[in-house]
Amino acid sequence: MTTHHPTSLRLVYGHAKNHDCLAFADADTAAGEAADIRALAAARTWGEARQVQMTRLWNPARPGGYEDEYADDRPFDITELGAIVDGDWPKMVTARALAVLPQDLQDRYGEIVLTVHDGEYLKVSLGGEAALVAELRERGYEVTRDDDLINLLDGVGIGW
Template structure:
């Protein structure tokens, strides 16, 4: 029997179609989405300030739906879902299961072969992670469904 600890890391993962590999993410609420740091653009779901109350109706713990964010900047926000593994997976597992791949415009991503899924998920669970597969969410987080370049 597994016990739930408040500090348990919850990850969602799936097959990222754009790069044909596994991707991992942990942004599932508006509060988490607001705290995503961006390097080249402002965060359209970003912190609420006095000048912009457009997303104030969403509580921080409300499920995040990227399709409700009207000002998604192609290529800058959100970051490639396949790049999030650099932040959410332990370094040792990234090194064992993935390969860093550069892109021309959007930085590096971690290529985790789909056929390594069972072994990697088992390792994550041994490390105390709660892991759920959701291919649709992973691909929405990667821009599929609202990007004119994704199809």
């Protein structure tokens, strides 16, 4: 088993609707990623979408994708992006726990689930929230719950 080392002592977490479990993300990068997602979702045309400058994520509307044939003035609908339709963008938020939670807490509170297309993620039961958050705080983590942010990072609700 690979040992994962947390990258930040600041975490944001919440109820990830897509997998009905808790998801954890690095609070130092989450807001920037959410801003990238919102900026792309706000584009009105394909030309605007291609020009969106991302600070944390890659822009799936950039040239090189199979949407290249769309004219710059064509109305943009983020839900038409192949990377979103295929579930490749944004990356599955529940997979982040594998990088940001200490290994022993992953083992105690989570269960690794293997998906067919997106690899593995850590399923952390909603019932373990209080104990896990308490243990993280005892270890010096700053932990904040934000369901909306977690679900935005998972692509829930963008463009709908």
